[in-house]
Amino acid sequence: MTVTTVPATRTNWLRYAALAAKVLLFALLLSALIWPDLSGIKGKASTARLVVYPIGAMALPLWWWAYGRTRSKLHSTFPWPADLLMTLPWLIDLIGNRLNLFDTVDWWDDAMHFILWGFLTAGVLLAFAPRGLSRGLTAFVALGFGATAAVVWELGEYVAFVRNSPELQTAYTDTLGDLALGTMGALLAGLILYQLRRSPSTSNV
Structure with a gap:
């Protein structure tokens, strides 16, 4: 199996971007502990989010x-592109809150379910899915991970705060929409990643 490598210059900025995203994420989480009323997640399963x-x-x-640094068959060095994509959903969600x-923005929640699930799925595929997968298998893997993650997220939301909040009245419709958007975002991410991996100009993705 071919080991994925990324040009040094691109690796550098991706490393810095991934590290910056993590620093900002943990700074926001720390501030939510210190000033919970200003965090935007108070009353929205803040304890669960902090974990x-x-x-x-x-x-x-x-x-x-x-495990990966000694046994990974996909990457010779740490996969910074995947790490960035797997960090951004948590950071963007916190910033949005x-x-x-x-x-305050009607379409924001729907957009985030679509986009952030796409980021997360793309990161997971980059980190763990072999490059040689066909388009069909890539789509199935993306759908499998994206749909499962979306269901787990919605179950977590329900248990953590929806069941005891005014949102319960509209939770069914909202949950169905979120599941659909998250699944479509995951599928689109898988198809885009498949095309990028086939392109000569992005052969190292």
């Missing part, structure tokens, strides 16, 4: 430290 978001952002580095965009 889950760091785990989500650190999942790939922890896997690499424990801090700026109150989920409650």
Whole structure:
């Protein structure tokens, strides 16, 4: 199996971007602990987010430290592009909540379910899916991960805060829409990644 390599110059800026995203994410999480009323996540499963978001952002580095650096057949060095894509959803969600965009912009929540699930799925595929997958298999893997992650997220939201909030009245319709958008975002991410991997100009993706 071919090991993925990325040109040094691109690796550098991706590394800096991924690290900057993590620093900003943890700064926002820390500020939410210190000033919970200003965090934008108070009353929105803030405790669960403070636990889950760091785990989500650190999942790939922890896997690499424990397993990937010695046994990975896909990457010769740490996959910074995948790490950035797997960090951005947690960071963007926190920023959106801090700026109150989920409650003040009608289309923001729908856009985030579509876009952020695309980022997360693309990152997971880059990190763990072999380059040689066909378009059909890439789509199935993207759908499998994206749909499963979307269901887990919606279940978590329901248990953590929706069942005891005014949102319960509209939760069914909202959940169906979120699941559909997240799944479509994941599928689109898989198809885009497949095309990028086939393109000579992005052969190292």
